[in-house]
Amino acid sequence: MSEPIRFGIVGGGQLGRMLAQAGAALNARFTFLDPADSPCGRVHGHHLRADWQDDAALTQLVAASDAITFEFENVPADAVERLAAERPTYPPAGALDTARDRWNEKSLFMRLGIEVPPLALVDSQADLESAVATIGLPAVLKTRTLGYDGKGQKVLREMADVADTFAELGSVPLILEGFIAFDHEVSVIAVRGRDGETRAWPLSRNEHRSGILHCATPLAAHDLQAEAEAAAFKVMHELDYVGVMAFEFFVVKEADGSERLLANEIAPRVHNSGHWSIEGAVTSQFENHLRAVAGLPLGETALLAPCAMLNIIGRMPERDAVLAIPGARLHDYGKAPRAGRKIGHITVLAADQASLDARIAAVEALLVNDLGK
Amino acid sequence: MSEPIRFGIVGGGQLGRMLAQAGAALNARFTFLDPADSPCGRVHGHHLRADWQDDAALTQLVAASDAITFEFENVPADAVERLAAERPTYPPAGALDTARDRWNEKSLFMRLGIEVPPLALVDSQADLESAVATIGLPAVLKTRTLGYDGKGQKVLREMADVADTFAELGSVPLILEGFIAFDHEVSVIAVRGRDGETRAWPLSRNEHRSGILHCATPLAAHDLQAEAEAAAFKVMHELDYVGVMAFEFFVVKEADGSERLLANEIAPRVHNSGHWSIEGAVTSQFENHLRAVAGLPLGETALLAPCAMLNIIGRMPERDAVLAIPGARLHDYGKAPRAGRKIGHITVLAADQASLDARIAAVEALLVNDLGK
Numbered sequence: 045m046s047e048p049i050r051f052g053i054v055g056g057g058q059l060g061r062m063l064a065q066a067g068a069a070l071n072a073r074f075t076f077l078d079p080a081d082s083p084c085g086r087v088h089g090h091h092l093r094a095d096w097q098d099d100a101a102l103t104q105l106v107a108a109s110d111a112i113t114f115e116f117e118n119v120p121a122d123a124v125e126r127l128a129a130e131r132p133t134y135p136p137a138g139a140l141d142t143a144r145d146r147w148n149e150k151s152l153f154m155r156l157g158i159e160v161p162p163l164a165l166v167d168s169q170a171d172l173e174s175a176v177a178t179i180g181l182p183a184v185l186k187t188r189t190l191g192y193d194g195k196g197q198k199v200l201r202e203m204a205d206v207a208d209t210f211a212e213l214g215s216v217p218l219i220l221e222g223f224i225a226f227d228h229e230v231s232v233i234a235v236r237g238r239d240g241e242t243r244a245w246p247l248s249r250n251e252h253r254s255g256i257l258h259c260a261t262p263l264a265a266h267d268l269q270a271e272a273e274a275a276a277f278k279v280m281h282e283l284d285y286v287g288v289m290a291f292e293f294f295v296v297k298e299a300d301g302s303e304r305l306l307a308n309e310i311a312p313r314v315h316n317s318g319h320w321s322i323e324g325a326v327t328s329q330f331e332n333h334l335r336a337v338a339g340l341p342l343g344e345t346a347l348l349a350p351c352a353m354l355n356i357i358g359r360m361p362e363r364d365a366v367l368a369i370p371g372a373r374l375h376d377y378g379k380a381p382r383a384g385r386k387i388g389h390i391t392v393l394a395a396d397q398a399s400l401d402a403r404i405a406a407v408e409a410l411l412v413n414d415l416g417k
Numbered sequence: 418m419s420e421p422i423r424f425g426i427v428g429g430g431q432l433g434r435m436l437a438q439a440g441a442a443l444n445a446r447f448t449f450l451d452p453a454d455s456p457c458g459r460v461h462g463h464h465l466r467a468d469w470q471d472d473a474a475l476t477q478l479v480a481a482s483d484a485i486t487f488e489f490e491n492v493p494a495d496a497v498e499r500l501a502a503e504r505p506t507y508p509p510a511g512a513l514d515t516a517r518d519r520w521n522e523k524s525l526f527m528r529l530g531i532e533v534p535p536l537a538l539v540d541s542q543a544d545l546e547s548a549v550a551t552i553g554l555p556a557v558l559k560t561r562t563l564g565y566d567g568k569g570q571k572v573l574r575e576m577a578d579v580a581d582t583f584a585e586l587g588s589v590p591l592i593l594e595g596f597i598a599f600d601h602e603v604s605v606i607a608v609r610g611r612d613g614e615t616r617a618w619p620l621s622r623n624e625h626r627s628g629i630l631h632c633a634t635p636l637a638a639h640d641l642q643a644e645a646e647a648a649a650f651k652v653m654h655e656l657d658y659v660g661v662m663a664f665e666f667f668v669v670k671e672a673d674g675s676e677r678l679l680a681n682e683i684a685p686r687v688h689n690s691g692h693w694s695i696e697g698a699v700t701s702q703f704e705n706h707l708r709a710v711a712g713l714p715l716g717e718t719a720l721l722a723p724c725a726m727l728n729i730i731g732r733m734p735e736r737d738a739v740l741a742i743p744g745a746r747l748h749d750y751g752k753a754p755r756a757g758r759k760i761g762h763i764t765v766l767a768a769d770q771a772s773l774d775a776r777i778a779a780v781e782a783l784l785v786n787d788l789g790k
Contacts, residue, residue, distance in 0.1 A: 045750055065441045068461070069695075069751035088441070110609045261651075326696070326722075326744055326766050341741035346768065348721040349699075363419045368714035371699050376419055376444035393699050395719065 048073050049338050052109030054123070056091055058161070058386065059115035059314050059376040060320070065086035066330035072338075076106040077101055096123050106130045113287060116310050117143045118190060132238075134286035134337045136310045142319060143312040144285060145188050146219050151163040152327045156282060159274045160307045161294070162222035169210040175220040176206050182223035185209060187216055197255070199223070209404045217372070224306055226294035230268070231260075233318035234276035235288045235332045238339040242280060243332065244273040245325055245345045248317045250292070254415040256384065259404070260317040262324060268305055279333045288333040290315030316355065317387070323373050323391050324351035327413025350392045350400045354407050356388035358414025366390055371399075383416025421446050422711050425482030427496070429455025429464055431759065432488035432687050435695070437461035439703035445711075448481040450474055469496050474653040486660060486710045489688070490753050491563060491686050505611075506545045507659035507710045512692045515656060516685040519592050525665060529655060531648045533680045534667070535595035536637050542583040548593040549579050555596035556581060556585045560589055562625045570597070570628070597679055599667035602643070604633075606647035606691035608705045611712040615653060616700055616705065617646040618718045620654035621666070621690045623771045627788040629757065632777070633690040634725040635697060641668065641678055661706040679743030689728065689759070696746050696764050697724035720768045723773045731787025739763055742779045744772075756789025 049072045053060040056078030064074040065088065074089030076082055082091050090108065095102030097120050105112065105127070112133040114124075119138050124140060127133045142148045153160050164175035166185065176183060181203070187196035198213060200206055200220075202259075210218070229252065234244040246262040249267050276291040292308040319327040325337075327343025333341055351371075359381050366374050371393040379387045390407050394400035422445045426433040429451030437447040449455055455464050469475030470493055478485065478500070485506040487497075492515050497513060500506045515521045526533050536547035539558065549556060554576070560569035565615075565659030566590065571586060573593075575580055583591065602625065607617040619635040622644050636642075649664040665681040672781065691702040700708075700716025708715055734755050741748050744766040752760045763780050767773035 046733050048751065068438045068441070069748045070745070071751040323699070327746065331746075335740060341737055343740065343746070344743045344766075346744075348766070360419050363712055367708060368718065370717045371719075373442070373700065373704075373716070375442045378421065378444040392718075393721070413533070 045160045048387055049334075049336070050075070050110045050168040050212075051106060052077070052105045052112040052121050054096065054105075054366050056080065057115060058379070061088055061377060062319070062330045063113075063115065063314065063334060064274055066322075066328055067334050068080060070334070071332075072334060075105055079270055090227070090338070092218070094234075096120050097105055100260075102126055111337045113333065114140065132337070132339070134238075135289070136286065139283040139285050139289075143310050144190075146186055146309065147188050147217070147307055150219070150307070151281065152282065153275075153285075156275075156278045158278065158307045158326065159305065161224050164220045164330060166210065166220050171219065172206060172210050172218070176200065176203075179220055179222045181205075184220055184221045184223055186221065187213060188218070188219060200215050204320075212297065213247040224294045224296060226229060226306070227297040227303070228295050229290045229308070230263070230272065230295055231290050231307075231330050232269075232272040232276050233288060233315055233321065234273065234280060235329070235336050235342055236277075236280040236285045237274045237336045238286050239343050240281070240341055242277045243345045244269075244344050245278060245318060245321055245329065246347050247272055250317050250321070253413075256357060256415060257316050257355055259354050260320060261354055264322055264350075271305055273394065275305070275307060275412060284375065285312070286313045287312070287336045288318070288329045290317060292317075316389075317353075319375070319389050320351050320353040320391050321345075323393055324348055341365070349395070350397055351391055351393040352400060353389050353391045353406050354411065355386055356364035356390065356411065356413065357386055358383045358386060359412045359414050361410040365410050366407070369399060369403055369410070370394075372407060373405050381414075418445065422707075423448070423483045424482060424707065424710070425450070425478045425485040425500070427469065427478075427485065427492050427500070428488035429453065430488060433479060433746075434461055434524055434750060435692070435703045436486075436488065436549050436687065436707060439701055443704075443707070445707060448478055455490050461605075469493050477500055480530070484710045485711075486706065487513065488686055491506050493696075505710070505712070507611075509657055509659065511683045512656040512658050512662075515732070516683050517563075519559055519682065520590070521559050522682060522696050523680070525652065525655065526648075529651045531650075532678065533679045534597050537584065538595045539591040539593050542581070545579060545583050545591070545593065549573065552593055552595045554578075557594045557596055558584060558586060559592055559594065561592055562590070568720075589607070595689065596695045597667045597669060599679070600670040600676070601668050602665060602681070603645065603678075604663050604690040605642075605645040605649050606633070606661060606663050606743055607653060608689055608696065608700050608702070608709050608715055608718075609653040609658045610709045611659050613654070614715055616648045616718045617642075617649060618691060618694055618702065619720050620645055621693070623690050626786075627738075629759075629788060630689050630728055632727050633693060633723055635693055635720055637720055637723075641676060644678055648678070648680060651747040658683075658685070660709045661687045661691070661702045663690060663787055665690075672745065689715050689762075691728040693764050694718075695726050696750075696766055705776070712752065722768070723770055724763045724764055724772060725777050725786065726762050727777070728759055729763065729784065729786065730759055731756045731789055732758060732785045734783040734785055738783050739780070742776055742783075744776050745780060754787075756787045
C-alpha cells in the first residue's frame with residue numbers, strides 16, 4: 045500500500061460520508077469533527093464529537109489529518125483560520141467567507157463580469173423601500189448569510205409584502221434581487237487542484253420542490269457548458285480555490301429561443317447537484333475533491349451514461365422497490381428521517397434518454413418524500 | 418434510513434473490503450472473520466480476529482449478522498455448516514464443496530453438457546501414467562483442491578516430466594487435463610438471487626502473467642456471451658446458488674476462425690476478473706453479490722464504457738503518476754507489499770477502444786509488479 049492519506053473533515057453529514065466512501069478505494073483515512081451524533085463517523089472513520097470551536101477537538105483534528113476540508117460553508121472563521129495555520133486546509137478561508145455572504149458573492153461575480161440579476165444591499169427598512177423602487181416587484185429578499193434550501197428567503201410580489209419585512213426577516217443584513225422569470229436552473233460542478241489545474245463536470249439541470257433540490261440531471265454537450273465553466277474557473281482562480289465548487293445559475297430563455305445564464309450562487313464544497321457523478325462520471329465530485337485537497341492529480345470528469353439523481357427527503361421509500369428499478373442505485377445516508385431532511389438519494393442510469401425518462405418516472409412513483417412545507 | 422442490513426463476511430481480504438465499500442451506500446454494516454491482521458476490518462467494519470473454526474468467533478459472527486457470505490472458497494466445511502444452520506448463508510455449502518475440488522467441479526460441467534478439456538482423475542503414479550497414455554502430452558497436472566493463481570499445477574511436456582510426479586506434487590489427489598492450445602481466456606461473472614433470478618456481466622477477456630491475472634477487459638456484445646451465460650446459469654441453477662459466481666473458460670480458435678469455449682473452472686465468489694464492474698458497469702459484482710445474499714432485487718449489469726482492470730502485484734506504482742493517467746481509478750487495498758501478492762488494482766475507462774488501448778499502455782508503463790516467480 046501507499047502511505048494512507050489522512051483527511052480531516054469539518055462536518056459529519058452525508059457529504060462527509062460520501063467523501064469517505066470515495067476515499068475508501070484510495071485507502072484514505074478520515075476524521076470528522078461534528079457536534080451532532082453523526083452517522084458518518086460511526087461507519088466511515090473516527091468521529092470527534094465536539095463543537096466547531098472546541099480547542100481540544102481542533103487540536104485532535106489537526107493531529108489526525110494530513111489535509112483538512114469542509115463539508116459545509118458555515119464553519120466559524122476562527123476555526124478555519126486555526127486549522128489552516130497548521131495543515132493544508134481547503135477550500136481557503138477567503139472562499140468560505142465569500143460564499144457565506146450573498147452580497148460578497150454577487151459582488152465578486154459582478155467584478156469578474158459574470159452576469160447577475162438586478163441586486164441591492166438592504167440594511168434597513170428604508171434601504172428595502174428604496175431597493176424596491178429601483179428594482180421593482182416581484183423581487184426576492186434574502187438574508188446575506190445562513191440561507192440554504194430556500195430558507196431565509198421571501199418573495200415580495202406587491203407593495204403590501206414590503207411593509208415591515210426587514211423586521212420580519214430578523215433585522216439582519218439582506219439583499220434584494222430582481223425576480224428572474226427563468227426557464228430552469230442549472231449548476232456546474234468544477235474542481236481546482238493545488239497547482240491551479242481545473243476541470244468541470246457536465247452541466248446539471250436542477251429541479252427544485254419547495255426550495256429543495258428534487259432532481260438533478262447532467263446535460264451532455266450543452267451550449268452553455270463553456271460559459272458556465274468559464275465563470276466557475278474565473279471565480280476559483282480569483283479565490284485561489286482548491287477543491288470542488290458548485291456554481292448555480294438561472295437559465296433565461298430569450299424571445300429568439302436562445303438561452304442565457306444569470307449567476308445565482310456558489311457553494312464552496314461538493315454539492316447535491318453533483319451526486320450523480322458517483323456512478324455517472326469517470327471520476328466523482330467526491331474523489332476529485334479529495335484529490336484536489338490532497339494535492340493529487342485530478343481525475344477525468346466525462347459523463348459515462350445518461351443518468352439523473354433524485355433526492356430522498358424526510359421519509360425513505362421502500363428499499364426493495366427502489367432496487368428493483370433497472371439502473372437504480374440507492375444511497376441511504378443512515379440518517380433518522382425528519383420532514384425536510386435529505387436522508388438519501390437515488391441515481392438512475394440508462395442507455396438512452398427515453399429509457400432514462402421512464403426510469404425517473406418509476407423512481408418518482410416510489411418516492412414518499414416529506415418536504416415538511 | 419432503512420434498517421441497516423448486517424453482513425457477516427468470512428475472510429477479510431480485498432474482496433471483503435470491496436464488498437464493504439459497495440455496501441456503504443446502502444448503509445450496510447459488516448463484520449469480518451479472519452485470523453490474519455486484516456486491512457479490511459480496520460477500516461470498513463468490525464474484525465473478529467480468530468480462526469475459521471473458532472467457536473466463540475463463529476457465535477459472534479452469527480450474532481452480528483443478518484446474512485453471511487464468503488470471500489474465499491476454502492472455508493472449512495463444518496464452519497460453513499455451523500453458520501448456515503443459524504443465518505441465511507450464501508453461496509450454499511454444496512457450491513463451495515464443488516468449487517473446492519477440481520474433479521467435482523469438472524464432473525458437474527460434464528454432467529450438465531458443458532464442454533471441458535480431456536480429463537482424468539489421478540490418485541496414484543499408476544493412474545498418472547495411464548492418464549498420460551490416454552490423454553497424451555503435453556498435459557497439465559493439477560491438485561484437486563487448494564490451487565489458485567497457478568499454484569498446485571505442473572505442465573507435463575515429455576515423458577521425463579511424468580516420472581515420480583505424483584510424489585512431487587505431494588501424493589495428494591490430482592487431475593490430469595489435456596493441454597489446450599487456447600487462444601485466450603475469458604470469464605463470465607454471473608449472479609443469482611435467492612428467488613432464482615439471474616444476471617451476467619459482459620464477458621471479460623483475461624490475460625495472465627506467471628499464472629496471476631494481469632489484465633481483465635470486458636467485451637461488449639461478444640459472440641460467445643450467450644453460451645458462457647447459459648453455462649453459468651445452468652451451474653448456478655444446479656447448485657441452487659445464491660450470490661456472484663465467476664466462470665472461467667478457455668477460448669479455442671478453430672481452423673475456420675470461429676471460437677469455441679472450453680470450461681476451466683468456477684469461483685464461488687466475487688472475482689478478480691470482475692473488478693472493472695465497480696466503475697464500468699451500472700451495478701458492480703460487489704453490490705449485486707450483497708443484494709443477492711440479502712435477498713434484495715438484483716441490479717442492472719450493463720457496461721457503461723470501454724474499460725479494463727490491471728492488477729497491482731507485489732509493489733505499488735507511484736500514486737500520483739497513476740492518478741495522472743486520464744480515466745484511471747486507483748484501488749489500494751491497504752495491504753503490505755509482498756512478492757506475488759495482489760495489493761491493489763487500477764481500472765481505466767475511456768470513450769473508445771483506441772483511447773482505452775493508449776491508457777492501458779500508460780498504466781502498464783507505470784506498473785512495477787513483483788510477481789515473485
